Amino acid sequence: MSVETYSSAKQKIEKEILRLQKQMKSLKVKQRRPIIASIVKSMQDNEITLEEVAEALEKTSARGSSAGSAEPKASLPPKYRHPATQDTWTGRGRPPRWIIDAEAQGQSREDFLIK
Structure with missing residues (x-):
């Protein structure tokens, strides 16, 4: 694509974008008119x-x-800990893979509770 072709194509696209933005603004005004009338009434x-x-x-x-x-919420303290890797989990949200694997092997979540 030559530089002139690229430039003219870019100008056409920019004009189209401006036209569509004006059309969107007009549609928003038309949409808001009955709402404003209702509020005034x-x-x-x-x-x-x-x-x-x-x-x-x-x-x-x-x-x-x-x-x-407001300041961000404080993170929760961990409730569960993996004994080998020391990975922790608060007990909220999606369980980590090590909890899922342990439960699949018949272990209980209570085995990992931090005391």
Whole structure:
């Protein structure tokens, strides 16, 4: 493919992308119009002011931001340990291969409990 052909093909694709992005934006606007109309009607029917909505939004965004910025959960202490390899498992989630193999051989999970 020559440089000119590549350039013109790239320009056509970029124009098409822009056209499709504009079309998507237009569709989103059309989709949102009835929802906004419904919200406005509900606000009028229930005599809700913009200030009340703004206050409610502030409360929910403050709650949401603090929950999202909380420090990560601490990892759980291991509950099971393989005696030979010292591999551990918390007992949550999918069991490790060594637990599955041991149970297939007739051993119990309790044999691996950390005491």
